[in-house]
Amino acid sequence: MRAIARREHYRAGQPQTLQTTALINEAYVKLRKADGWDSRSHFLACAATAMRHILIDAARARLASKRNAPTYSFTQSLDSLAAAVPEDEQVVRLGEALEELKRLDANLAQVVDCRFFAGMDEKETALILGVSDRTIRRWWVQARAWIHHEMAAA
Structure with a gap:
């Protein structure tokens, strides 16, 4: 989980965002109520999703505070968040x-x-979703193309 958090920490807003340990703690708070993990890979996929949501919420909060808008509440104080950066x-x-x-x-x-x-390969992703590696490869290409199109259009 630390490796996922470290990667997401640097991927989303550079070092100005939540620290790695704080990101892990935030993800734990989101995941602690859930039960029934199918596997380690399933848990890590859910943790990656939770970390993504936390980082996006933190970026929104920094952008809102930059515009003097109301801030969002987190389990961690907003005082520990840095000023908004263009990557937000x-x-x-x-x-x-x-x-x-x-x-x-x-x-x-x-x-x-x-x-x-989560940094999983095609086989791990295929196991989680219950499809073949080839299907994952095809979906990955489609998803990347769609996201690229949406990011370029915005």
């Missing part, structure tokens, strides 16, 4: 694009969470 807008746009993708095709969104955010 991209992080928020990516989050919005993934939510739209989830509405259109939940499988494609799950592939993005597993491959991009």
Whole structure:
């Protein structure tokens, strides 16, 4: 989980966002109520999704505070968050694009969470989703193309 958190920490807003340990703690708070993990891979995929949501919420909060708008509440104080950086807008746009993708095709969104955010390979992702490696490869190409199109259009 620490490796996932460290990767997401640097991927979403550079070091100005939540520290790795704080990100793990936030993910734990989100995941502690859930039961019935099918496997280690399933847990890590859910943790990656939780971390993505935390980082996107933190980016939104920084952007809102930059505009003197009301802030969002987190288990960690907003005082520990740095001022908004230009990457925050991209992080928020990516989050919005993934939510739209989830509405259109939940499988494609799950592939993005597993491959991009959890760093899983095709075989691990295929096990989680219960499909073949080849299907994962095809979905991954579709998801990346769709996200690229949405990010370029925004």
